[in-house]
Amino acid sequence: MAYILGAEQVPKLFLKFLVLFVITFCNGAVDPTSPGSAEFALGEFQNVSLKANTSLGAHLPSIPPNISFIIVQMHTHYLNVTVSISELPATNSSKTGDGSGLFYRLGEGQNKLTWYMESLNLKKVSGLAAALPYTENDPVPGGCNLEFSLETDPNIYLKYNIYETVLQFAPANVGYGRGKPEPTCDVSTDEDSRWRLQYDIHQYFIPENDLSENTFLQHLQKMTDVKQIRLNSKKIATLTSRDKTLMLFSTIPGQGVIYNIIVWDPVLNTSTAYIPAHTYACTFDGTVNSCYLLGKISSKIFFTLTALLGLFVCFLGHRFFKVELFFVGFIFVAFLFFILITKTTDMIYDGRLWLSAVAGVVGGGMLVLFWWRFGSVVFCMLFVGLTFGFMLSSIILFTPLGELIFFRDDIGFWVLFSCIMVVVAAVNIIWSKVLSIIACGILGSYAVVIGIYSYMYTSMSYITLNVLKRLLSRNFRKAYTKVPFQDFDYVIIAIWVFLAFSGILLQFHLQKQQPDFPPNPYEVWIQDRQRRSTNILDPSHHVPPLRERIQKKFTQLGNIFQKEQPAGERTPLLM
Incomplete structure (x- = not known):
């Protein structure tokens, strides 16, 4: 009874705080797999750390009304992470990889967004995540995708063998605003369609002989934003919309390489970056083709x-x-x-x-x-x-x-x-x-x-x-x-x-005072042989033939294994 009376004297504000704390603590103890949450700022990369088999909800508040779409992405050194728009990942709204992301089109009046990152690894995963905003005039990377699983796929796909690394991506579409219909991809080929777009392929090398995670994450940020890409990387080629969305590069095992593509709209003079992809052309978590055991x-x-x-x-x-x-x-x-x-x-x-x-x-x-x-x-x-x-x-x-x-x-x-x-x-x-x-x-x-x-x-x-x-x-x-x-x-x-x-x-x-080349070895050998056979004053004249010398060596070798005879009288007896 005293406990209840004491509780009634507690201020109501403190009691409410206490109840909320207990509920939050109990929920965390009962369901440890429930996602945590973090608040992100548009256009800024943040360090993300996911424990084994956990997920994280990323919350974007206060999205400006002039933003038409957002590209969310997360990058790790080599471990896979699933990026999803919903808490339960679906095939057409999630992407898994060590550098993957999603396109999200904002609705009319929408000013916030929540997306999720999930790790199914058995160890802690660290990486960088960001949500990059774009306006209605910016091209939509992967907006005319017909090959990969996502409807709009801004990802770059890499695969390699010992000879070449293959880069593939989905074609982009022209930009469009909130609430407006998506432009068609292949109905016409005039300047009002996606066929006016151009693609700049960029390549960036991570410092040689450095396989560390910190170095990778540090240099990755130089390949995400259009301005940073143009400032830090090397433009390899420019493709038109009529070219194949595929390129080949020489494979360099053990050398970190980051690739990205800038799609440019020449009519509006606007650009958008795809989601960067990286490779070391080797594996970090296996014994076959291991990055740490490349030299056979x-x-x-x-x-x-x-x-x-x-x-x-x-x-x-x-x-x-x-x-x-x-x-x-x-x-x-x-x-x-x-x-x-x-x-x-x-x-x-x-x-x-x-x-x-x-x-x-x-x-x-x-x-x-x-x-x-x-x-x-x-x-x-x-x-x-x-x-x-x-x-x-x-x-x-x-x-x-x-x-x-x-x-x-x-x-x-x-x-x-x-x-x-x-x-x-x-x-x-x-x-x-x-x-x-x-x-x-x-x-x-x-x-x-x-x-x-x-x-x-x-x-x-x-x-x-x-x-x-x-x-x-x-x-x-x-x-x-x-x-x-x-x-x-x-x-x-x-x-x-x-x-x-x-x-x-x-x-x-x-070779200053020497002949250009030595004399013919065979002729020199013939001359030496003739000289030894005719000149009795030459010591080599009395050297036995090679066959006799070899037989003598074998005879001497065999005498080593013969038992030594006892010493005795070696002179003839006197008669």
Whole structure:
């Protein structure tokens, strides 16, 4: 009774607050999966953290009346999150992914909106979410979608393989206001329809060798707003409404890339950004194609050994001519053999790599043997020239010259590539010594660059990798092959240039008083053999033939296992 009387003396305002607190606490304890809520501001990104198997309601108050539609979106590093307009996600009103969102058309008089983000992961998910507003004059991204599940789909879709990354999106529609009918998509093709719209494809590279979530979220915000996209990213291409809504890019495993599209209305001079999409061309939560285990052990062993041989060739290749020939023959044959077995078999990568290495050793040995037997400088320099020409062709077409539309056609690309190779090979035959030394410096130092790539990503490796991809994939000719040039790449370029120049200068200095090429090894061997057989004063004249020396070595080896005879009288007995 005393408790009830005491309660009656409590002020009514405090009692109501107490009741509300108890109800809220009990609801949270009984139903832990009920969505929380957060208030968002239009046009601003906010950090969002979702616990395992929970959802969050995002509330947008005070939407201005001049806003016609809103694009809501959430981005995570790699974990999937479902974005939905309703608390219970439906197929036609929700989207799941690590960077996904929805288009929401506002009704007449509507001034607030609630949307939901749900995580079905078994661990905490962090990311960035935003609601970006647009007016009736702005184009509607994905407004003429006929391919994907949403009626209006502003998302960008990425899929990749080891060669290329494919980007797809739904065509946009012209803008329209609240309460007005949606313009038709394909009834007419005049300037009053969506066919006047243009699409700018933008690409942005996240800093190399950085897979952290914080770095990703920091740089993602540079690819969401139209102004920020144009300021920070590289415009790759502009498509018209009559072009296919599909583009190909060169796949760069382990390198974070963010893509976005700006749809522009040239009549009203207004623009809208799609929802950005990103990829690392690898996985963060698996052992297959893991972003943390990209460098295969077999690749590290193969390219490390190649780099050590290349370092020797860079500084002493022409002086030790047989080593140069072995190096060139190894590269030439191993490269061709790898292409052959990749196009004709389904063998795993490790098997292809080691078979190519064996073929390369055989090819290098055969070229050295040919030089030893015939001593043909022209024939050997032809292989050196072709290999050097391949390298120069790859470098030239790695520059912006290779991004010209003309070189997207295989005929134009391979004709120029082959012409450069043939010209370099021909010049190499004429000025054999000079170009042999230059080839040693450039090829040997680039082998060191490839060796570094097996441990740390560098864009310089794609000088030759892009050519290899084009040889192996028919669709790669359509891909844009732009790669990032960041601080580490400039360091690698400096190392490459330093090794090449120092190696070339050293070899020119060492060969200053030397003949252009060593004499024919076979003729030298014949002359030495004749000299040993006729000159009895030559100590080598008394050296037994090779067969007898081998038999003597085996006899000595067998005597090791014979039991030693006991010592005794070794002189004849006196009679």
